[in-house]
Amino acid sequence: MSVIEEERVRGGVFKDINAEDEDVQPTVIESLCMNCYKNGSTRLMLTKIPFFKEIIISSFTCPHCNSTNTEIQSAGRIQEQGVIYTLQVKSKEDINREVVKADSASTRIPELDFEIPAFTQKGSLSTIEGLLDRAVAGLEQDQPVRKTTDPAVAEKIEEFIRRLKKLKEVEEEFTLIIDDPSGNSFIENPFAPQKDKCLSVTHYKRTSEQNTALGIEVEEEQEDEKPSNDLDTMRNEVLVFNTSCPECNAPANTNMKLVQIPHFKEVIIMATNCDSCGHRTNEVKPGGATEELGTRITLHLTDPSDMSRDLLKSETCSVLIPELEFELGMAALGGKFTTVEGLLKDIKDLIVSKNPFMCGDSVTADRADKLKLFGQKIDKIMAGEMDVHIILDDPAGNSYLQNIYAPDPDPEMKIEKYTRTFEHNEDLGLNDMKTEGYAET
Template sequence: MSVIEEERVRGGVFKDINPEDEDQQPTVIESLCMNCYENGSTRLLLTKIPFFKEIIISSFTCPHCNWTNTEIQSAGRIQEQGVLYTLQVKTKEDMNREVVKSDSASTRIPQLDFEIPAFTQKGSLSTIEGLLDRAVAGLEQDQPIRKATDPAVAEKIEKFIERLKKLKEVEEEFTLIIDDPSGNSFIENPSAPQKDTALTVTHYKRMPEHNAVLGIETEEEEDDKKPVNDLDTMRNEVLVMLENYIHFQMILYGVKSGGATEELGTRITLHLTDPSDMSRDLLKSETCSVLIPELEFELGMAALGGKFTTLEGLLKDIKDLIVSKNPFMCGDSSTADRAEKLELFGQTIDKIIAGEMDVHIILDDPAGNSYLQNVYAPDPDPEMKIEKYTRTFEQNEDLGLNDMKTEGYAEK
């Protein structure tokens, strides 16, 4: 186990950014400058980004040639799914959104037919404006040489640079797409905890070519290398006991669905009318979203993963996820207002748990593998509505069903 992993277990390394915390100082390491080959210094800061994950921020400076370099690196593992962010940039305020871009992420602006391929830049923590500035700087870097050797190409690139610079003024709307098969990139939602109408976040199943680029093996590839009767493998895979839950299907108590994706999606709507509702058992699969319409709140399907808990436990998990010290909310009046809004959201969740607010909780699971206890069973629950629905093409895409081939697999 590495030093970072040991400290993570003790909870002593990754902390929320807090300018008033005197103990939160970066680690300084003497490092070789790759520009002039003299010694410079690297500063490392290990921190957590709310609504995202743990990251390592590094900054190198050389006092001899004044060369600097700043980058970020995910401190967590590659996620189970890739992530695709699609942002409609409409105002200059959107340019201030914080962005975590890992080195495995590609960046596209369709309106300009512009793309920064994966692994062509180091990971960065910046803003939308910072991403554009970095792209402009990269294109301008070799312009003097182009102008001397190929003036025609240099002129075309100069015009393209001007178009990129105009995007910063947001004279017209454009689309920014960040596609990261590792799942370790992020675009800030300044409206949190409310849903961001300008931002679409899609989680997807990686293809074999994605795994190859990331240098990871799929479970199928790993299984091919293991003995069929390996008892240790069986013990590792059977981590939790199976429970046949009344009025539901066979599930894993851990929690991942023990059954296949259902033919139809399931949407469960519960009207909270009594504090006793908080004790209802609840299974939220990893594909389930949680909505509270009265708060204009929506929690994406990958945010909390799979859970077997109570309704109160789910709401407390939501509060813990949303209400935390946010490094994007320090230092000026606007960020203070946003921090106050998150605190108010936490107080609202407390009121819901105490039965002081009349709201609806919606569990929307396109895979059909989530459940909420009917306390009136076997009679219908007057406060709960269960709907079955046909998945859209996009939902099937998110679940990896569109690429599934079933021809030729009929039982013989």
Template sequence: MSVIEEEGVRGGKGVFREICAEDDVDLQPTEIESLCMNCYKNGSTRLLLTKIPFFKEIIISSFTCPHCNWSNTEVQSAGRIQEQGVTYTLKVRSKQDLNREVVKADCATTTIPELDFEIPAYTQKGSLSTVEGLIDRAVAGLEQDQPVRQATDPEVAAKIDEFMQKLKKLKDVENEFTLVINDPSGNSFVENPFAPQKDEVLTVTQYKRTAEQDAQLGLKENETKEEEEETPGNDIETLRNEVLVFNTNCPECNAPASTNMKLVQIPHFKEVIIMATNCDNCGHRTNEVKSGGATEELGTRITLRVTDPSDMSRDLLKSETCSVLIPELEFELGMAALGGKFTTLEGLLKDIKELIVSKNPFTCGDSSTPERAEKLEIFGKKIDKIIAGEMEAHIILNDPAGNSYLQNVYAPDPDPEMKIEKYKRTFEQNDDLGLNDMKIEGYREDISDS
């Protein structure tokens, strides 16, 4: 364990600290002597291990050389590689969109389809910037070798000059253009300035990585299952009655922690797996729910009209693929947010309020504006009114996998305030769930033939 980690654990504050105006004295960067790659003399590198609220841990490094005045900044993700890759598609329609904050990992690919322009993965270091900053960085990269090109190949240099003018013209936003960031590690991020409302010009899509992308990230799939043992038929009953414990790391401070897992049968629904992690170092607690069954043939949309405070005590299962809508607040929570949860309706609304209001990084520091803070404060008060029964609202759970559940307090009779709809998934929804690539027809015949 390094000196930084030992101090963090000993102080009970963890390795990665959130940036806060009141914490400037305690949150100091680490400075180390390092070699300048420009003049090959010694300069200094400053490292800051911090955490972006509403996102994840990052390492910010800044190098300066007092001899040749060369400097370099870099951002690296310090979090784990996510289970799925992510693609952010932003339609830039105004100059305000150029000010959106962007975290781009070094393994992310950036493209602008209108110019047929692409920045391949690993050709730039990770950065914490804005949309305008990404364009300026691309222009600076093209300008770097222009003097050499003008001397050796003037024709190519002229074409690059022409293309750079097109890139610079994008900042005038005379015409709409598209910025696409495709990150197989899932560690890139584009700001939604309209949170908690849905962003009409920003689309976030999660996808399953290919074998080639796993290899680029240094991940390997277990091609052999020699270590797997046959499970006796009564082991399922054993799992239902036992709480399994296994070691892991805390998602907040990365200290060793333990995760409890139990198989639970939800009445009038199906079996689910509940996982809970408790960290003795920083006190962080998480709970997550995984569906114990297969993906249903039809998607499920559950609509509840909240008319009484007693509705807040209804049990609720939100799977990882479920999105939450509250039409009265013009609010939509994407399927990737909050993960899987087994809680009550009140617990879900409190988690939404905490995620949008308390943990939102754009409500403090330089990113905060009075208008945005006021809007989020109003949103939080409306959530409190719904919980207290002072405001009627509709809670809509839309799960294309059909693995979400909301308690019917009138069961087995129909609930007059709740509507459950089954619908056929679209091709895009099947693609998001990875179902389009699954072979289910003629599968048994293939096994018997082999």
């Protein structure tokens, strides 16, 4: 284990941002200036953005030529899935959205056929306007040389720069796409906790080429010499395997067990407890194949006792509360086996407590009041003071809500089966699966 990893476990390297803490001082390192080749200084700070993740902030200055350079890098772990943010920029307010762009992320504007490939820019914490300014600055950097050596190319680039600058005025709508295989990039949703109609978020499984580019070593799965098919033994056994804590990256153990849910199906429950930082997490994976039909479960919450109903939310399930105009998209919160009250608490923590833009300079009074009011409404629902409906919409059909009247129908719960659309199958990766006719040409 490296020195940084040991200090990470003890919590001694990455400090919370706190203006009153005088002990948090940057580390100053003498560095070579790549502009004048004289010595300057780099200031490093290893810190944590509240409710977000660990980052490394570096700032270089040269006293000889006044050259400066700033950079932000993610110090946390690479996420399990990549992410694509697609934003329809329609107004100047959209230009001010805050963006966390990792160096592994690519940026595209289809209307201009413009793309910034991954690993060609350093990571940044900026706004959409800042991304455009950075792109313009990169194109303008070698323009004086181009005007001398190739005036025709310089004129075309100058025209393209003017088109990029016009985007900041939002005279016409355009699309911004950020594709990050590491999953560490982010575009702000100013309407949280409500769904942002202009912003779509898609998670995907990385390819082997993307894993290689990120420096991830993928271990090949090896079959056991004597595979066991005894499901009864697995149901009565808790499997334990080594892993790393997703919060502090310290060594931890994950427990896994196969559980049969009455009147539903078998699921795999995984729980991780970290002895170093006390972090706990649990995740549920549905057993068996994807169902032929999607499932939409609607529960009318009429009594505080409804809070104790068992609930299984798969990774493919979205959660809606129509009375609050709230929708929690697919893959948010991951898979969970909990209760209705537990799900509502997790939603409140995700939207209010763990929102990275609810602290520091990112927060505005209107946004803070709106999210605080949302949290109060969630509290009223859990206390049985609000009459609302909660909807679990799972295209894969792998989610479940307990029927306390089983095997009789539940008068407050409606279960609908529906045929998935092409878009649903695309999100689930089913359109690319071929299970029959392999020999056909």
